[in-house]
Amino acid sequence: xxxxxxxxxxxxxxxxxxxxxxxxxxxxxxxxxxxxxxxxxxxxxxxxxxxxxxxxxxxxxxxxxxxxxxxxxxxxxxxxxxxxxxxxxxxxxxxxxxxxxxxxxxxxxxxxxxxxxxxxxxxxxxxxxxxxxxxxxxxxxxxxxxxxxxxxxxxxxxxxxxxxxxxxxxxxxxxxxxxxxxxxxxxxxxxxxxxxxxxxxxxxxxxxxxxxxxxxxxxxxxxxxxxxxxxxxxxxxxxxxxxxxxxxxxxxxxxxxxxxxxxxxxxxxxxxxxxxxxxxxxxxxxxxxxxxxxxxxxxxxxxxxxxxxxxxxxxxxxxxxxxxxxxxxxxxxxxxxxxxxxxxxxxxxxxxxxxxxxxxxxxxxxxxxxxxxxxxxxxxxxxxxxxxx
Numbered sequence: 060x061x062x063x064x065x066x067x068x069x070x071x072x073x074x075x076x077x078x079x080x081x082x083x084x085x086x087x088x089x090x091x092x093x094x095x096x097x098x099x100x101x102x103x104x105x106x107x108x109x110x111x112x113x114x115x116x117x118x119x120x121x122x123x124x125x126x127x128x129x130x131x132x133x134x135x136x137x138x139x140x141x142x143x144x145x146x147x148x149x150x151x152x153x154x155x156x157x158x159x160x161x162x163x164x165x166x167x168x169x170x171x172x173x174x175x176x177x178x179x180x181x182x183x184x185x186x187x188x189x190x191x192x193x194x195x196x197x198x199x200x201x202x203x204x205x206x207x208x209x210x211x212x213x214x215x216x217x218x219x220x221x222x223x224x225x226x227x228x229x230x231x232x233x234x235x236x237x238x239x240x241x242x243x244x245x246x247x248x249x250x251x252x253x254x255x256x257x258x259x260x261x262x263x264x265x266x267x268x269x270x271x272x273x274x275x276x277x278x279x280x281x282x283x284x285x286x287x288x289x290x291x292x293x294x295x296x297x298x299x300x301x302x303x304x305x306x307x308x309x310x311x312x313x314x315x316x317x318x319x320x321x322x323x324x325x326x327x328x329x330x331x332x333x334x335x336x337x338x339x340x341x342x343x344x345x346x347x348x349x350x351x352x353x354x355x356x357x358x359x360x361x362x363x364x365x366x367x368x369x370x371x372x373x374x375x376x377x378x379x380x381x382x383x384x385x386x387x388x389x390x391x392x393x394x395x396x397x398x399x400x401x402x403x404x405x406x407x408x409x410x411x412x413x414x415x416x417x418x419x420x421x422x423x424x425x426x427x428x429x430x431x432x433x434x435x436x437x438x439x440x441x442x443x444x445x446x447x448x
Contacts, residue, residue, distance in 0.1 A: 092121055099123045102447040105325045106134025107434035108349035113427055114360035117353060126322035126435060128329065136350045140322040140435050141312055142418045143411030144274075146345040148359075149296050150281050151399030154193060155374045156299050162287040165190035165398075172283050174242075177249045179261040191266045192280040193398040194382045198262040198269070199276040204248055206232045207255055208274070213333035222326065223440055226414070233335060241292075244338045245279055270383060270396070274342040277399065281341030292341055300369060304354050309347040312336050321346065322435035324415020327444060329436075332415035343413065349433060352420060356429045360422050363407075379407050379424075412437055417448065 095109060106124030110117060126134040157163040163172075168186035170176050177187065179198045191197035211233035219227040239247075247253035249260060262271055285292040293311050301309050308320065313336055324332040337344050347355075362368045362375040370378070381395040381402050395402040401409045401421075408421025408429075417437050422429030438444040 091119060095121055095123055098447055103327065103329075103436070103444055104434050104447055105329065105436045106138070106322060107432065108134060108136055108138065110349055110353050110431045112353055112357050112360075112422075112429045112431075114357055114364055114366075114429075118428075120349065120353070122349065128323070128325070129331075134322060134435065137308055137320065137348045138322050138435075139308055139310075139320045139346045139348045140324070140433060141343070141346050141411075141413070141416045142352070142433070143343045143413045143416055145409045145411035145418050145420055146341065146343050147277050147399045148409045149300055149345065150277055150284070150341055151193065151378050151397065152300055152369055153284050153292070153295055154189070154280065154398060155370050155378050157284050157287050159371060159374055163189055163284070165193070169279070169283055172286050174286075175246050175250050177279075178251075179266065180251075180258050181261055181263045182265040185265050187266045189280065189283065190382070190398075192276050192283070194396050195270055195272050195276060196267050196383070197273070197276045198264060198266045198271070199249070199273045199279070200260055200262050200271055201273050201275050202257060202259045204255065204260070204275055205229070207236055207248075208244065208338045209233045209335050210236050210238060210338065211333055211335045215333055217330065221328075221330070226439060230333070230335075236338075239338055241278060241282055241338065241340065245275075245282055248275060249279070268386075274339050277342045278339035280399075296345075303369070304351075304358055306347070306351040306354060309345060309351045309355075311340060312344045312346050313340060320348070325436045326414065327436065327438060327440050332437075335414070343411065349431060352431050352433070356420060356422060356431060360427070360429055363424065364427075414439060419448070 104124060105128055106126050108122040109120070111119040120136060122135045122138065124134045126132045126138045154163065158165070165188065167189045169189065169192065170186065179185065179187065182198065187197045206229065211230060215230040215234055248255045250256060262269055281292045285295065288295055326332055358368045362370055362372065363379055365372050378398045379400055380397055382397060383395050397407065400407060405423050405425040406421050407424055410420065411418040414437050415435060417434050419432045432448065434448070436444065438448070
């Protein structure tokens with residue numbers, strides 16, 4: 060998705076949360092709630108929800124502000140919003156489920172599965188593997204594919220001055236895009252005869268040599284999982300993850316079964332962001348609520364700690380273990396990667412952000428504390444929202 064001015068501060072936030080936890084009756088005097096309320100009253104955030112958890116209990120949860128400012132609809136623990144790139148963690152779990160069931164391996168060459176060949180023109184003799192995709196080291200580069208991979212379903216009436224030159228270009232190009240299935244879009248983007256193909260879509264390095272975060276590569280991995288399971292990726296996630304965890308307020312954005320529960324997304328100046336949806340939906344297409352994400356985070360923490368909930372304990376540990384070598388680690392901004400998860404020393408999670416949505420979510424494997432922050436506004440024009448977040 061578009062690289063908005065978006066600084067990922069969650070690993071600092073989780074450290075602050077740890078300092079505040081002093082007793083089982085967490086926030087018994089209401090001081091944290093008061094601080095959050097003050098931030099909302101004196102700041103620009105529309106609505107937000109926060110939680111602090113262990114694998115077994117909710118230490119703190121609070122929703123503040125509005126899901127819809129115009130209608131005075133409050134932001135609640137059950138308000139749904141898109142979680143953007145945090146959706147990629149579901150790809151990681153679906154991948155490990157496929158490995159457990161013997162349908163894929165990390166060293167499986169992707170062209171052994173795909174119905175169309177994908178070749179890096181800068182390293183045509185080398186096979187790209189499932190692990191390369193899962194660690195963002197495949198050499199696939201999004202380039203300007205972000206302008207083509209989103210569908211805008213409403214009119215865009217803002218001026219370039221109101222939203223800025225880059226943001227204006229995104230929305231005005233999105234409105235021209237046509238509906239396409241995931242597999243068709245991937246073929247058109249990554250095969251040499253495709254309409255959107257460009258050599259710039261690939262790095263001038265061999266797979267495994269360089270970290271390059273790629274929404275295109277993540278969606279390609281989801282499509283490979285789909286083929287290996289002979290089942291749509293959407294239904295696979297619903298059956299293997301959402302249903303077992305009873306995540307009833309979580310759905311794919313394109314399905315929109317409970318639109319009345321969905322938060323309105325806002326630009327930084329509180330203008331409403333028009334509805335848009337991503338053709339590369341596995342990379343950022345899940346809507347969820349704080350209530351459901353609590354369940355998800357706590358389940359992953361339990362799984363990592365030994366309970367076999369979604370995956371075997373061993374495969375959960377593999378998924379959430381550092382995969383990058385020293386050079387890859389350096390090139391990734393000194394943050395390591397699991398398999399579709401972000402790792403920063405003891406902190407494990409994945410953040411998400413796009414127009415009208417921001418999410419920070421992670422847990423500390425040593426302190427055994429997890430935190431989630433989600434809001435229906437995005438930092439896109441300057442950095443004034445960052446201290447509030």
